[in-house]
Amino acid sequence: MAGFAGRLARCWYSGFLRSPLQVPALGLHVGGPAMQTSQKDFNNAVSQLKLLKEDPGNEVKLKLYALYKQATEGPCNVPKPGMLDFINKTKWDAWNALGSLSKEAARQNYVDLVSKLSASSESPSPEAPAADKKQPESDSLVVTSGDGITTIRLNRPTKKNALTTQMYHDIIAALQAASKDESPITVLTGSGDYFCSGNDLTNFTSLPAGGPEEMARSSAVLLRDFVNCFIDFPKPLVAVVNGPAVGISVTILGLFDVVYATDRATFHTPFSHLGQSPEGCSSYTFPKIMGSSKAAEMLLFGKKLTAQEACAQGLVTEVFPDSTFQKEVWARLKAYSKLPPNAMRISKQIIRDREKEKLHAVNAEESNVLRERWLSDECMNAIASFLSRKSKL
Numbered sequence: 133m134a135g136f137a138g139r140l141a142r143c144w145y146s147g148f149l150r151s152p153l154q155v156p157a158l159g160l161h162v163g164g165p166a167m168q169t170s171q172k173d174f175n176n177a178v179s180q181l182k183l184l185k186e187d188p189g190n191e192v193k194l195k196l197y198a199l200y201k202q203a204t205e206g207p208c209n210v211p212k213p214g215m216l217d218f219i220n221k222t223k224w225d226a227w228n229a230l231g232s233l234s235k236e237a238a239r240q241n242y243v244d245l246v247s248k249l250s251a252s253s254e255s256p257s258p259e260a261p262a263a264d265k266k267q268p269e270s271d272s273l274v275v276t277s278g279d280g281i282t283t284i285r286l287n288r289p290t291k292k293n294a295l296t297t298q299m300y301h302d303i304i305a306a307l308q309a310a311s312k313d314e315s316p317i318t319v320l321t322g323s324g325d326y327f328c329s330g331n332d333l334t335n336f337t338s339l340p341a342g343g344p345e346e347m348a349r350s351s352a353v354l355l356r357d358f359v360n361c362f363i364d365f366p367k368p369l370v371a372v373v374n375g376p377a378v379g380i381s382v383t384i385l386g387l388f389d390v391v392y393a394t395d396r397a398t399f400h401t402p403f404s405h406l407g408q409s410p411e412g413c414s415s416y417t418f419p420k421i422m423g424s425s426k427a428a429e430m431l432l433f434g435k436k437l438t439a440q441e442a443c444a445q446g447l448v449t450e451v452f453p454d455s456t457f458q459k460e461v462w463a464r465l466k467a468y469s470k471l472p473p474n475a476m477r478i479s480k481q482i483i484r485d486r487e488k489e490k491l492h493a494v495n496a497e498e499s500n501v502l503r504e505r506w507l508s509d510e511c512m513n514a515i516a517s518f519l520s521r522k523s524k525l
């Protein structure tokens with residue numbers, strides 16, 4: 133795993149797994165023979181955890197961390213980390229939530245959990261779709277060309293195609309390449325049941341050396357560069373919205389030429405819930421597309437639209453039944469891709485050029501405002517709450 137995704141994974145692993153795996157289980161007060169057995173089982177479980185074939189996910193890792201601390205040190209006895217220290221605060225919350233659970237009970241729970249994980253990693257669930265298992269995390273973006281269409285596919289179905297920092301960079305590179313390639317049409321779509329769940333909220337957990345301010349500054353630059361690519365994209369750009377869309381994956385739709393959606397799709401911009409503010413030029417494009425009060429209901433109050441509502445309000449071009457969505461949409465796009473490419477480009481240029489300067493100014497302003505928002509208590513609390521599994525949209 134490379135780049136930011138790799139750093140992020142290391143960060144979570146070092147946070148949640150290093151203690152149970154690498155710290156020897158010292159300091160346990162071993163009493164009678166029953167407790168010795170428990171101590172031995174616990175040590176075995178600590179070793180067994182290293183052999184797991186699959187990453188158990190952050191929620192489970194957090195549970196393991198808390199039980200390990202409780203089993204080895206007893207009830208949480210360290211000061212609560214500051215609000216900006218997301219990882220350590222989340223870990224502290226999990227440990228503290230175990231209250232006065234005895235060391236013995238924590239050891240037992242830890243052993244039970246590891247044994248459950250070992251059993252399920254040996255016999256994978258028959259219901260799990262084979263495609264999911266084949267998708268390595270490093271292939272988070274897949275770009276293909278054929279039939280006159282370049283397709284940029286978000287490919288993190290197990291995370292609902294949430295956008296990692298690496299993916300923003302990869303999408304920028306893919307759009308730059310697509311703007312110069314042979315295909316007359318470019319498509320953005322998603323793998324699995326979601327189009328995209330927006331910004332990956334764990335992007336904010338790996339603080340750079342410059343601290344939260346540097347994290348906010350570099351994220352604002354990345355956001356601005358990312359959205360600029362959509363503003364400047366010179367060819368017909370089509371969104372094939374294969375499922376629910378959240379956050380930035382909704383706002384950028386205002387910069388697409390055409391948006392096709394399955395009737396399963398929903399469109400959700402919960403910026404206030406997250407202590408954030410609109411991006412993707414939506415503070416300008418949404419009121420223009422759907423009128424100011426409908427836009428306000430989405431951008432201020434986080435109203436989630438169905439595909440039909442989004443279509444009625446002009447954000448979506450056409451809605452298709454989910455059962456025929458892929459077949460109908462791709463057949464139509466293949467036909468459109470045979471139209472004269474220069475005529476399509478020039479028509480897009482006339483439409484877009486009138487707006488370009490304004491869109492760049494809006495993008496720069498939205499990115500600056502978000503830079504401040506990301507440092508606010510409202511935003512920090514919302515992210516910490518999602519990461520500690522206390523909230524979901």
Ligand SMILES: CCCC/C=C/CC(=O)SCCNC(=O)CCNC(=O)[C@H](O)C(C)(C)COP(=O)(O)OP(=O)(O)OC[C@H]1O[C@@H](n2cnc3c(N)ncnc32)[C@H](O)[C@@H]1OP(=O)(O)O
Pocket residue numbers: 189190191290291292294295300329330331332333334351352354355378379380381406408411518523524525
């Ligand atoms: C640098 C540029 C910054 C631009 C800023 C943009 C702003 C935004 O985009 S705001 C929108 C941010 N997105 C969210 O707040 C969505 C958070 N996710 C959810 O509320 C839910 O996951 C869901 C409603 C999207 C789906 O719920 P469901 O029950 O169907 O599935 P889950 O079990 O929750 O998800 C599966 C898996 O995926 C992980 N995940 C989903 N979305 C995100 C996300 N945005 N960031 C990080 N991780 C996400 C979720 O944690 C699960 O992971 P585990 O299996 O490891 O638990």
